[in-house]
Amino acid sequence: MPRVYRIMKKDDDERPTLGPRSLGVRSSEVDVDGANHVQVNGKGMSVSPRWRDISITRIPRRLRDKVRGALGSNNSFCFRFGSGPFMKGPFALGLTLEPDSPHHGTIAPVAAVPFETYQIDLEATRPDWHIDET
Amino acid sequence: MPLQPLPMSPDYLAMVRGVLELHLLNREGKEDSPEADAIRDATDTHWEALSESERDRIRNLSEDLYSLQEPISLYPPSHPHIDSKIIEVIFHAQANGEWDTALDILRKFSTHLDPGLVSYLRGMIWSRAGDSVAADLFFHHATHLAQHQQ
Numbered sequence: 001m002p003r004v005y006r007i008m009k010k011d012d013d014e015r016p017t018l019g020p021r022s023l024g025v026r027s028s029e030v031d032v033d034g035a036n037h038v039q040v041n042g043k044g045m046s047v048s049p050r051w052r053d054i055s056i057t058r059i060p061r062r063l064r065d066k067v068r069g070a071l072g073s074n075n076s077f078c079f080r081f082g083s084g085p086f087m088k089g090p091f092a093l094g095l096t097l098e099p100d101s102p103h104h105g106t107i108a109p110v111a112a113v114p115f116e117t118y119q120i121d122l123e124a125t126r127p128d129w130h131i132d133e134t
Numbered sequence: 135m136p137l138q139p140l141p142m143s144p145d146y147l148a149m150v151r152g153v154l155e156l157h158l159l160n161r162e163g164k165e166d167s168p169e170a171d172a173i174r175d176a177t178d179t180h181w182e183a184l185s186e187s188e189r190d191r192i193r194n195l196s197e198d199l200y201s202l203q204e205p206i207s208l209y210p211p212s213h214p215h216i217d218s219k220i221i222e223v224i225f226h227a228q229a230n231g232e233w234d235t236a237l238d239i240l241r242k243f244s245t246h247l248d249p250g251l252v253s254y255l256r257g258m259i260w261s262r263a264g265d266s267v268a269a270d271l272f273f274h275h276a277t278h279l280a281q282h283q284q
Binding site: 026056071075104 | 152153156157160165166170171173174175177178181182192193194195196197199200
């Protein structure tokens, strides 16, 4: 599976919390049709190949010694998933990585599915996210 | 030949405004507020559209903005001889429109300079580079420190 990073809140078990600003997507981040099916058009949950590529408004302030100017919430953490190259392809069951630049991509559904199904597929990846701020 | 201000794309300007607003919210202890979340959501797309040099410029601006929150008691004494040498180099870079270089030199030697002077110079550079909003924040800080020293 490709290696990706995302900044999220963490739960007591050191895994990401579930939700639209953590492991999940806001409805505005995807396009849905009249039947509430998420469209397959490259949109989805944002990820990056390196956590240092992520916007400084997301990177926690406590990491300023590693990324100048970081001003994200200190209650957020950099999570890593996978270990393979950052390239288009399978990510997890029902999900695919869609890079749109060398430093950004989205985790999108492989087919048009109900929004709830997409969310469940994203949530199923939770055990495989690990905090990595190195 | 007139100096060229920094090129500032709409994405760059939107990102800078977001960074300025987040610093203001952080100062008020509202880093986890819904307002802060909304700014982060709104700036994600702009960040992705920036070049690496623009990203670096914003990282540095944000780091400089942190200096506005440092307690006054941590400020070092001023050394006029060193000050004048550093300022000369900064003015030379600025006179050539090398805005990033001028800011980098100032950042590198900021601990050797009077903090009020550092903020004044940052304000001056940003003003001449074409960002009056960022400039005003540093000018305001310089004025605040000058009043504190009186």
